[in-house]
Amino acid sequence: MTATKIRLDALTKRFPGQARPAVQELSLDIPEGEIVIFVGPSGCGKTTTMKMINRLIEPTSGRIFLDDEDVTRVDADRLRRRIGYVIQQIGLFPHQTIAQNIATVPKLLGWDRKRIAERVDELITTVGMDPAAYRDRYPKQLSGGQRQRIGVARAMSADPDVMLMDEPFGAIDPITRDRLQNEFLRLQAEIRKTIVFVTHDIDEAIKMGDRIAILREGSEIAQYDTPERILVDPADEFVADFIGRGASLKRLSLSRVRDIPLGDWPTVADGTDPEQAHRMLAASGRSSLLVLDAQRRPRSWVTAEHLRRADGRPLAEVGLPLATVGPAATLSDTLNEMLTARYSTAVVVDDAGGYGGVVDIDTINGAIRGMRTAEHERPRGDLEPPS
Incomplete structure (x- = not known):
């Protein structure tokens, strides 16, 4: 059974002046080495939940465990250095070169100059770019897709076990987005990070996720399961409506040519x-x-x-x-x-x-016929999230 990397225990967030909690007593186990997608309608609390994991937003109550350590009350800055973070707007520092952007966290961790330089070049290469051509450029000299790649490289700079990705491909044109998704999945097959990924797009969730948490208002879990099971056996009408029509076509994102x-x-x-x-x-x-x-x-x-x-x-x-x-x-x-x-x-x-x-x-x-048959025949217990 896959080990649990992150455990959320009755996590709750109440913002002042709001009648209802943005997140209400959410409990969830996130397996090590998997991509877990938070998806749901606008305002359901998915981004708030993700930001509580690295305490960019402090929880009102509940606990967060990372490798069985309660990190709810540890130093927040130290926690964030253990977790890579990628956002839709990328957030590169415009006055710094690509190399300087990627080196941000390693510098905070006190790495020596040689180690930082080697890591910068390694990561630029990893995301499919040439270090010699790009390390000394500034963000404004890159295309949107290239800036997004560098954002991923920066999040990986200190080799974190966990990465948080908030709609990382949402602001990119569809062709570039598709290519970056494919490139990231290829990369993930090699690095096997634990990734929490927020999106509003169910098609992206199905393509990218090992498991998907479909959330209602207040981050209430409507269904937490594999993409295959969600498509074949939606938990209720809310999930079925959120998936929408064309479940057979959506299954095509689950299988690869290989x-x-x-x-x-x-x-x-x-x-x-x-x-x-x-x-x-x-x-x-x-x-x-x-x-x-x-x-x-x-x-x-x-x-x-x-x-x-x-x-x-x-x-x-x-x-x-x-x-x-x-x-x-x-x-x-x-x-x-x-x-x-x-x-x-x-x-x-x-x-x-x-x-x-x-x-x-x-x-x-x-x-399509094979996937439909296999998922209907697979025992339900094979697909339960690990405890």
Whole structure:
């Protein structure tokens, strides 16, 4: 059973002049190494609850345990240095360089200059940026997505066990947001931090969370469970309404390309003679061939019409463009790529860009049916939060 990293015990917050508590006697166990999402309607107390964990907001009553230590009354500044914090507005210091921003907490902890410099470069690399190009820049010289990456790097600077993330991708355009979500999930698979993540977006919660706490007003827990169970078996009408329509499509955010069997497709080398390729196409029983270069990287789809019009050109130059995805892509991401592509099949590539298989609409439908069956058959006790 997974150990509990954070335990909230009857946590309550009453603000002066308010008739009802913002958070009322919330008790919750957060497992070590998991992403736990707080999601709910505006004003339900999710951000207040998260801020009480590192005591940016002091609880009125109740207790907070971190690694079985009651941290409700310990020095708040010392507690915050143990917990990384990422907010929607990022909060980088505009007058400091990227390196200086990331070094904020290590300096407070008294790290020496060499250790800080090494950690800064390590983290800039970790979030997919080049230290030589970015360490001496200022926040205003970065795009919104780059600033968000640096915000995550700064939160990780002292290598905290726990990270709090308050709508960290909420102020970014949808394409960049999707990429950052995927990058963060890839990173989390390596670092296995305990993360409390606040969002108002149920689709983001389903994609990002190992467990989701759907909250009513006052941070009352309507359901605390895995995304799979919430989609298959919502606790009540409030949860069902909050999830909304399209639960089957939402399940596609739970499964990744690496989790499903891939289809295969007849391939042809880019330098193949068009007449030979035409014979291969006729023998394949398919309407197209997948063109691979010398490194077996997919380049295009070619049909019989493309082959007739090749006129001596490489096959990759005459076919239809590809939709490619990596093994870590969700099936939701994959479906989006398929729907926007000229040819409604996604080609799966490995880290080096090499061909690994294909995903088509039948694969997607099969995955949905499999998830539905598996979740209905799984014993309820397998999905209870740890105590």
